[in-house]
Amino acid sequence: MDRPTCLTSGLLVCTGKKCSRSKGFGALVALAGETSRSHEVPCQGVCKGPVVGLGIQGNVRWFAKVRGKKLRSRIREMVASGRVPTELRDRESVKRRGQVRGARRLHPLDVRRAAELGR
Numbered sequence: 001m002d003r004p005t006c007l008t009s010g011l012l013v014c015t016g017k018k019c020s021r022s023k024g025f026g027a028l029v030a031l032a033g034e035t036s037r038s039h040e041v042p043c044q045g046v047c048k049g050p051v052v053g054l055g056i057q058g059n060v061r062w063f064a065k066v067r068g069k070k071l072r073s074r075i076r077e078m079v080a081s082g083r084v085p086t087e088l089r090d091r092e093s094v095k096r097r098g099q100v101r102g103a104r105r106l107h108p109l110d111v112r113r114a115a116e117l118g119r
Contacts, residue, residue, distance in 0.1 A: 011035050011079055012053035013109060016043025024067035025050045029117045031072050035079055038109040042102040046093045056082055060100055062093040
């Protein structure tokens with residue numbers, strides 16, 4: 001079975017309870033709402049601040065504690081280039097690389113939905 005393209009080339013935002021209540025979540029969701037091919041996913045079990053996943057070279061990589069403006073700009077760079085900046089390498093959850101919990105429960109994240117989540 002082929003993996004959906006959003007798992008291999010899109011931006012995934014964890015909308016679990018801890019992630020959605022953490023500082024910086026609204027700004028991260030707003031960034032994802034501006035990005036094409038972004039989706040919201042259920043809790044991924046990383047639970048350290050806002051968690052975002054990105055499909056890089058056909059493999060999903062998860063990054064935790066993406067709170068600040070500088071880190072969000074690095075996420076934007078990563079979406080454009082497909083390469084991981086050095087500022088985000090220490091925030092990657094290696095144990096979750098290539099895995100997506102609840103992949104069947106993906107929901108597209110557009111500007112309107114991002115506004116609802118970001119409140």
